[in-house]
Amino acid sequence: MEPKWLEWAKQLQSIAQAGLTYSKDVYDLERFELIRNISVEMLSLHTNVSETLIKDLFANETGYATPKVDIRCVVFKDNKILMVKENTDGAWALPGGWGDIGLTPSEVAVKEVKAESGFDVKTTKLIGVLDKKCHPHPPSPYHVYKMFIQCEIIGGQPQKGIETSAVEFFAENELPQLSIDRNTESQIKLVFRYLHNPQEPAYFD
Template identity: 30%
Template sequence: MARRDYEDDPEAPKANSLVPAASAVVVDDGGRILLHRRSDNGMWALPGGKMELGESIGECAVRETLEETGLTVEITGLVGTYTNPGHVFAYDDGEVRQEFSICLLARPTGGTLRTSDESFEVDWFTPDEVDDLPMVPSIRKRISDWRAGSGPVVR
């Protein structure tokens, strides 16, 4: 399903749903960050997705990371909360979702790097390499918040 991100765009469609979601900044022992290239918009992103009934936000981030990248992770901290009502995702099925996302910090504990039906590339990048990758502003904001290292951010 195709997706288009709008952030503080007066031409954006109005939200018709609000779904809790989690993403993960997964950092290896060498300080590299795990990203996947999304199949719905072609942009590089953190692993993440919507929370399912019966799971915690941490369990959501762990599950989504495994599904999208093949790696198991352990949650080690909080990067921030992201709830800008001006940030919406429009899907081709008519859903327009307002952002409500918790971004967690994680470290890899196992698994094998692989793509999924949600990603067509998965790789590790140094923080400097991330600067030149195509990604939506909200993902870049999460990575910038992690790089700033000033503790959890509320946006």
């Protein structure tokens, strides 16, 4: 579970964002801006990241605050799972990324696998929708739902992408160093359950 200070900071940010969007009274707007600034200060204090950067990344949205959606693609071959090596941290992840406006989750999955691994795939099954705060990821300023979508290779060849430096398949008992902001060992173990038990219902939370 995420630390309490992070939960409070995100809740304050959500309240402030809604208030700044829907309030008309100038004094209320000032109060909601103050609440937003407090949330930024909390996050900066606990992460040693500058308040300016946090405002750009964390407190820059308008409208009613809703979770972001991260699509992760699960591709098996010969009882091994497809992973890509991320340029940002040199660790390994399931292909994927943020959901795109105008694309369905399946379309995002197909696009991300092609861009990051070189393979052409079709989507076959929703494995699960996981709330990032319920899993052992590093603290994140965003509230994120992670959609794990199973895919089947229909063409292409392994090829690194703009954001990736290597493409490999790994057995369940031979996992590499994981990019834990993107996927955890427990999540990889979870998706392997669906390789062994394809009739298992979708996982959520």
